Amino acid sequence: MGRAPCCDKNGLKKGPWTPEEDLKLVNYIQKHGPGNWRALPKNAGLQRCGKSCRLRWTNYLRPDIKRGRFSFEEEETIIQLHSILGNKWSAIAARLPGRTDNEIKNYWNTHIRKRLLRMGIDPVTHAPRLDFLDLSSILGSSLCNPTLVNLSTLLGGSQALFNPDFLRLAATLMSLKQENNNPDLLTQNFNENINNQLFSAQLPNNQFQTQLSQQGFSTEMVKQLLMQANADGLLSNMGTNFECPTNTATTTTPQNNIGIANSGLSENDFASQQPSYLHCGSNPLVGDLPENLHFQSVNDGGKKDFDFDSTLSTPLSSPTPLNSSSTYINSSSTTEDEKESYCSDFFKFEIPEGLDINEFM
DNA sequence: AAAACTATCAACCGCGTAAGT
DNA sequence: CACTTACGCGGTTGATAGTTT
Secondary structure (H helix, E strand, O other): OOOOOOOOOOOOOOOOOOHHHHHHHHHHHHHHOOOOOOOHHHHHOOOOOHHHHHHHHHHHHOOOOOOOOOOHHHHHHHHHHHHHHOOOHHHHHHOOOOOOHHHHHHHHHHHHHHHHHHOOEOOOOOOEOHHHOOHHHHHHHHHOOOOOOOHHHHHHOHHHHOOHHHHHHHHHHHHHHHOOOOHHHHHHHHHHHHHHHHHHHOOOOOHHHHHHHHOOOOHHHHHHHHHHHHHOOOOOOOOOOOOOOOOOEEOOOOOOOOOHHHHOOOHHHHHOOOOOOOOOOOOOOOOOOOOOOEEEEOHHHOOEEEEHHHOOOOOOOOOOOOOOOHHHHHOOOOOHHHHHHHHOOHHHOOOOOOOOHHHHO
C-alpha cells in the first residue's frame, strides 16, 4: 500500500521562500499558532504544501531560532551528544536551544564530520579509524614475543581489534611510541591517557572487559601491550603490578556526579550506548584522576566504593599536565585550528555538567 | 576576468510511526 | 484489526556564494 501524498502537489510552489510568503506564514502562525500543517497553507493563502510550511517555520521563521556561527561550547555539545545518540539530530537539537535539527545536521556534515576525519576519527563510531592506526606495528611488536600474545586468540578474536575502546587505547599507545623521546611527557601521558582509557573503557557496564574476555582477547592482552611498551622503555613509570579493576565500575565524578548509580539507568541501558567518552577525570580536558576519586560498583544491587589506590600502583598524574589545551575552552570565537586542536583531545570528552543522560533513554 | 571548483545550507523527498476512524 | 492521515525525522539535493586556478 502506497503512502498517500501529504498534499496535492499540483500547482503548489516549490523552492526558496519569498519574503511575502514568509510574512504570510508568520502572520498566520502568530494568530493561530503552529499545527494542522495540512490546512495551514490554504488558510494562510499560501501556494505551498503543509510540509513545506512546517519546515520553513521550524527551520527558519521560528522566533526562538539562534542564527550565526556555532560556538565552541555548542560544537563540543554536538560531538558529545552525537557520540551518544548518533544521527538523532532532533534529539541533539532539543539540547541546543535555538538550533534546529537541520542546522545541526548541516553543520555536522560540513564542519565537524570533516574535521574528525582529518583527525583520523571515524565520525560514525567516534573511534580512531583503522586505516589511521599503525596496528601492524603493535601486532608486530607483540607477535615477536609469543609469550605475550596468543596468536590464535588474537586473530580469532579479530572483533576485539575493532573494539573502539581498544582502538582508542592503541591509538594512544602508538602516539606515545612516537613521543618516546620525552620520558617525562611519556610518563605523564601514560597516566593521563592510558589509565583513563583503560578505566573509562570499563565504565559502561564493564563492556570493554566483557567483550575482550568473551572474544579471548583479554584485558590481559591490553596489559601485555602496556607491558611490552614498558619493556620497550616507553612506560617507565608503569609498575608490573599494574592491574585493571574487575569490578563493574561506574563514574561518579566529584564534578558532575554522572553515573549509573545515580542516573536512573540500568546497567543494560548504559551498556547499550555507544562509547560516550565518559572518563574518570575531574578535568574534562586533561582527564587527570584526582586522588580522592572513587568509583562505585553497582554489583549485587549495592553500592560499593572502589578505591583506585588499591588497584593502581602508578601515581596519579599531576593536575596541571603539559600541553594542556584548557585555554581554548572559554573562547567563543574559536578558530578552526583551535577547534582541531581541541579535537586532538577528543578521547577525553566528558558529559558536561547539567546534561541529563537519563533524558536520552 | 572568467572558468572551475568547493562549501554552505535551505529545501525537498521518502520513510516510519502515532493517532484517528 | 485494518486502513488512512498527519506529522516528524533523517538523508539527500541543488542553488548560491565564496574561493582558487
